[in-house]
Amino acid sequence: MKTLVSVAEMQVAAAGVRGAGRSIGLVPTMGALHEGHLSLVRRAQQECDVTVVSVFVNPAQFGPNEDYLNYPRDPEHDRGRLEREGVDFLFAPTVEEMYPPGFQSYVTVEQVAAPLEGEFRPGHFRGVATVVAKLFQAVQPHRAYFGQKDAQQCVVVQRMVRDLHLPVEIVVCPIVRETDGLAMSSRNAYLNAEERRAALVLYRALSGARERLQQGERDSASIAAEMRRLIEQEPSARIDYAAVVDAETLAPVERVTGRVLVALAVWIGRVRLIDNVVVEEHDGRVTSLL
Amino acid sequence: MKTLVSVAEMQVAAAGVRGAGRSIGLVPTMGALHEGHLSLVRRAQQECDVTVVSVFVNPAQFGPNEDYLNYPRDPEHDRGRLEREGVDFLFAPTVEEMYPPGFQSYVTVEQVAAPLEGEFRPGHFRGVATVVAKLFQAVQPHRAYFGQKDAQQCVVVQRMVRDLHLPVEIVVCPIVRETDGLAMSSRNAYLNAEERRAALVLYRALSGARERLQQGERDSASIAAEMRRLIEQEPSARIDYAAVVDAETLAPVERVTGRVLVALAVWIGRVRLIDNVVVEEHDGRVTSLL
Numbered sequence: 394m395k396t397l398v399s400v401a402e403m404q405v406a407a408a409g410v411r412g413a414g415r416s417i418g419l420v421p422t423m424g425a426l427h428e429g430h431l432s433l434v435r436r437a438q439q440e441c442d443v444t445v446v447s448v449f450v451n452p453a454q455f456g457p458n459e460d461y462l463n464y465p466r467d468p469e470h471d472r473g474r475l476e477r478e479g480v481d482f483l484f485a486p487t488v489e490e491m492y493p494p495g496f497q498s499y500v501t502v503e504q505v506a507a508p509l510e511g512e513f514r515p516g517h518f519r520g521v522a523t524v525v526a527k528l529f530q531a532v533q534p535h536r537a538y539f540g541q542k543d544a545q546q547c548v549v550v551q552r553m554v555r556d557l558h559l560p561v562e563i564v565v566c567p568i569v570r571e572t573d574g575l576a577m578s579s580r581n582a583y584l585n586a587e588e589r590r591a592a593l594v595l596y597r598a599l600s601g602a603r604e605r606l607q608q609g610e611r612d613s614a615s616i617a618a619e620m621r622r623l624i625e626q627e628p629s630a631r632i633d634y635a636a637v638v639d640a641e642t643l644a645p646v647e648r649v650t651g652r653v654l655v656a657l658a659v660w661i662g663r664v665r666l667i668d669n670v671v672v673e674e675h676d677g678r679v680t681s682l683l
Numbered sequence: 684m685k686t687l688v689s690v691a692e693m694q695v696a697a698a699g700v701r702g703a704g705r706s707i708g709l710v711p712t713m714g715a716l717h718e719g720h721l722s723l724v725r726r727a728q729q730e731c732d733v734t735v736v737s738v739f740v741n742p743a744q745f746g747p748n749e750d751y752l753n754y755p756r757d758p759e760h761d762r763g764r765l766e767r768e769g770v771d772f773l774f775a776p777t778v779e780e781m782y783p784p785g786f787q788s789y790v791t792v793e794q795v796a797a798p799l800e801g802e803f804r805p806g807h808f809r810g811v812a813t814v815v816a817k818l819f820q821a822v823q824p825h826r827a828y829f830g831q832k833d834a835q836q837c838v839v840v841q842r843m844v845r846d847l848h849l850p851v852e853i854v855v856c857p858i859v860r861e862t863d864g865l866a867m868s869s870r871n872a873y874l875n876a877e878e879r880r881a882a883l884v885l886y887r888a889l890s891g892a893r894e895r896l897q898q899g900e901r902d903s904a905s906i907a908a909e910m911r912r913l914i915e916q917e918p919s920a921r922i923d924y925a926a927v928v929d930a931e932t933l934a935p936v937e938r939v940t941g942r943v944l945v946a947l948a949v950w951i952g953r954v955r956l957i958d959n960v961v962v963e964e965h966d967g968r969v970t971s972l973l
Contacts, residue, residue, distance in 0.1 A: 497795065552787060556787060557816055558817055
């Protein structure tokens with residue numbers, strides 16, 4: 394595995410790969426790699442000739458009171474895991490490389506970035522869209538792999554790619570869960586044993602919502618209310634949102650029809666977790682996706 | 684000359700050119716082509732294997748009370764001129780192709796887009812940066828050619844390219860003037876004979892500023908005041924700005940040192956014209972650039 398730290402050398406390497414007629418798969422990460430990330434890496438390896446994993450904790454996507462400084466960082470552990478997976482390139486730029494003095498250009502996506510995470514993390518998706526656009530220019534990937542865990546991020550990136558004609562195919566991969574159902578997340582490392590147990594309430598609430606949908610419930614407010622009721626039974630939990638929205642526009646839906654995203658953001662103590670399930674209603678039948 | 688109207692076919696054509704190891708030069712225009720545009724075309728042809736001229740009147744860079752609907756359009760005349768110049772590709776997408784329903788992603792550049800045009804045309808440079816980023820993705824140019832007439836546009840585009848790592852070299856070409864000094868502009872077509880004469884006041888004011896600089900004047904306020912005084916003698920003229928700013932940051936300068944932009948925006952009747960001169964002070968001597 395070759396480690397590159399500058400955009401210029403990454404662009405040269407990418408041009409070499411492309412010039413040889415080989416395809417590039419990019420897995421953008423903030424490090425603290427877990428099985429969720431590795432599932433993206435393996436998918437990229439299956440579908441592309443050369444796999445690039447970027448590790449960059451992006452300050453632009455954290456709010457001033459968020460966990461940028463404390464975000465889990467373990468570069469040696471990450472490097473070892475990527476080596477063992479047979480990754481071709483690790484792209485690990487510094488903050489100074491990505492945001493040098495005088496930096497002032499941003500990509501913004503409007504409507505789909507506004508609700509859910511956008512409401513509770515103002516500026517978050519401006520930071521995400523900007524860094525993803527920059528990573529795409531640095532790595533010049535044919536395909537880029539994102540986890541469905543960050544469902545709204547996937548929608549925002551797909552919208553940006555379409556609107557700006559970025560020549561990249563976005564591949565969204567299923568959520569990877571612990572055996573008890575907790576969605577894998579770098580932030581799970583913040584949880585103590587008691588919080589780890591309490592954090593299961595997200596999965597239980599989503600599973601309950603899916604069951605009610607499969608049993609014929611179509612009223613979004615009722616599904617959201619039942620999720621809230623269940624989560625509020627957990628004393629350490631505090632809800633940011635529990636929402637049922639259109640899976641493409643992220644606009645609220647009154648009745649479930651077509652493809653909808655059931656999304657949660659819940660604080661467990663001082664740890665903020667998100668999780669979701671996508672369900673598709675068609676001719677009265679509901680299937681869950683991802 | 685091949686005319687392409689969809690982004691997808693433009694991308695395929697660009698990939699073909701790049702795949703054959705040939706370089707692409709892009710000249711982005713809003714049509715109503717004049718000798719200023721053609722100077723960019725000829726420069727692109729000298730420096731690149733294949734020249735693409737885009738013609739797209741970009742609604743996103745016009746304010747609600749600006750001249751989008753009345754902007755001069757003459758596609759047949761433009762096509763003829765580009766044919767005669769031996770241009771390889773004309774890229775002429777429709778508004779629906781560039782901004783389909785649901786479009787919502789924008790590129791913004793902050794500080795350098797704020798003063799001068801940014802103050803009088805809010806949102807203008809968001810529209811410019813967005814469409815230029817989109818054209819770059821569609822045409823995949825090695826080099827892109829812009830006219831110094833739109834000095835702030837050049838600075839904004841250069842900043843965007845650097846910040847987002849767009850793999851394009853920006854080439855800024857000198858202002859082309861009529862024999863009496865009026866900077867060429869598609870909007871000159873709006874001027875009646877009397878206004879055409881009055882419009883010369885911009886060039887006279889800039890020439891005067893340059894002379895005073897060459898004679899040793901270094902006080903920006905004094906240079907700006909003298910330009911205003913001269914322009915205000917013209918009854919049909921109304922000044923939006925007459926400014927002396929740092930040529931890279933576009934921040935105001937008190938005393939002229941290094942490279943500065945002397946920039947004007949002046950209404951002549953109902954026609955808004957801009958013009959500028961770049962001067963470089965070095966070791967007490969002043970040279971004018973472009």
